[in-house]
Amino acid sequence: MSADTTTLPAPRIAAQLAAFAHGLEPGMLPAAVVEQAKLLMLDALGIALASSGQDFAHCAYRGLQALGGTGDSAVMGAFAPLPLRDAVLINGILVHGLDFDDTHPGAITHPSASAFPLALGLAAQRHATGAEMITAYVLAIEVAARLGAAARGGFHDVGFHPTGLVGAFGCALAAGKLMGLDLAALEHAQGVVLSMASGSMEFLGDGAWTKRMHPGWAGVSGLTAAALAGAGFRGPSQPYEGRFGLYASHLAARGQSADLALCTRGLGERWALMEVAVKLYPTCHFTHASIDAALALRAAGLRAEEIASVQVLLPQGVHPVVCEPVAAKRRPANVYESQFSIHHLVALALLRGELGLAELDAAHLADPQVQALADRIEHAADPDADYPTLFSGELRVRTHDGRELRWRESAHRGAPGRPITVADVEAKFMGNALLVLPRDQVLRLRDAVLSADRAKDAAILAQTLAHPKTSTSGAL
Structure with a gap:
């Protein structure tokens, strides 16, 4: 009798990503990944603070406050707290607003601008530890980087901003992780967020402000999708490889050249976060x-x-x-x-x-x-x-x-092969944060982020990162 050589079909991409998210625990992150995560979050915070005095930031804050009123989720910069989803959105706008935030080159995405506001806001609401917050942040980046890389630059070619698209899926899994969703719900969250993922490149036509909101909207979408899935709401089972999944719907014919194997390759072995490049210039x-x-x-x-x-x-x-x-x-x-x-x-x-x-x-x-x-x-x-x-x-x-x-x-500074130093990242943070805050306070913020993995309650960390001189009007 011959041996059975039947090959079982590979698990669906959403199932593989859900399993990775469900099993990921803080102790599984290599020390180097944790240290790099803290540096990337520090960079994001500095940019958010530098953005906080800009017109786009105040317009966005006024609009969100008028819509949802005040809340209890911290906003970076001199703004009063907002409801969780609005805080995630405005914090994403602040991190991405100056186009000074980090990039994963292979995915052509700005991962921290969605991952950090989502992880910080939800971890604070649920009083998770700093280590759990960092784990969710890393998870969001690992997923978004792989999904973006699979498109091989195709999203930009057809006018979609991949930061908004793939960031939503990373945030859905990160939110589900912090909410304690089971495997089935983590899968459904990805299917649900497929109908929310968005981001148009039309801003290039006239310098409009819409690109600034893409990462924050990805965070809001991921948070909403995870909450719905956690309550039993069902999403499509093949949000990536399906007939009208992410790559087919957003890339059309170009979707045939997407490398879907990259969506899950090296999970837990190769850490995409270590490939994320910090910007040294506030430009594309x-x-x-x-x-x-x-x-x-x-x-x-x-x-x-x-x-x-x-x-x-x-x-x-x-x-x-x-x-x-x-x-x-x-x-x-x-x-x-x-x-x-x-x-x-x-x-x-x-x-x-x-x-x-x-x-x-x-x-x-x-x-x-x-x-x-x-x-x-x-x-x-x-x-x-x-x-x-x-x-x-x-x-x-x-x-x-x-x-x-x-x-x-052949590559910009900060890209793989042309690394910048820890001192470079800290100097960039100091330069940005000192635009709006005194030096002693900037140093306290730096130390709080760089010790975030030891924080017992992310809510305390989030309050620390918000400007203490907040006002109910949100004015500086």
Whole structure:
């Protein structure tokens, strides 16, 4: 009698992710993952604080407060608490609002902007420990990174912002974990959130504010889906590989090239969180390697008045986001548009020799020097790009006296292979937080986040991270 060689079908993706979420416990996280998680959360907090004085933040807060009133969930910055779902949304807006938050390059997502507000808010409400909060945060990132990577850059190509899409699924499982859902409910939560996952790239047309809310909405969607599933609400069993699942519905024909094996590969063995890159510039991550190259040429002695022309080589897949349409990119209508313009940003870097929040000022939009140099900048496809794994950038400069200068960065700083240090992350946090808070308070916040794994009650941690000088009006 011959041996039975029948191959059983692989478990559904949602079932595999649910099993991973259900079994994940704080003690299973490697020490390096916990330390990196705390650094990423620290980075997110600093950006949220820096965002808290911006118009978009106050408009969003007023709208949410008018809708739901006050609550008991902490909001980062000088705002009064809101109901849980509204706090998750506004905190996501704050973390993502300056486009200064972290990125998983392979997934092309900003994972902390949804994972941190969701994990912090729900862990605080349920009085979970800091270690349990971190575990939920890591879980959300592990799931979102894999789901995003499976699309191979396709979501951007068809106009969807993957941060909003895949972040919702990560947050649904993280919320379910903190709620103590069973395996079946964790599966249903993923099916339910399929009908909520969203995020349009149309903001690129005029620098609208909608991108800022995508991660917070992913957190709200995940939280809502988990609560519904926990109450017995049923969702589709194949939210990823189904006929109208995530990849088929959001990628259409391109969904056939999605690598669905990446959705679950290496769970619990390879930690995607360790691949998340911290931004050193408050701009779209697609532009960072080119900015690095521009700053390197400037540091080597190149001056803007010497430049006859610049060709910037970037991966073809990023051109619709940061290079096109050329006329609009050379003349961004507002600061947010400028953060997605390779022409404007490279010109600024070459002229100023640095690129931080101070350089992204409305006054520079109409600066004749910036505009004149942007007009001499062209873009082209990088034939050697390893996209979407890495975001490369190369500058080819021709000077008025006939010299040709080149500088290539195969990946931006902070990407795998080009790590930044713990000191770099802490310095970025300090710089952002000191924009709105005194130094002694900033240091207390830093220490609270970096010891979060030892916190006995996440509610106390959340209150610590909120500005103590809150007012019922939410005004600074």
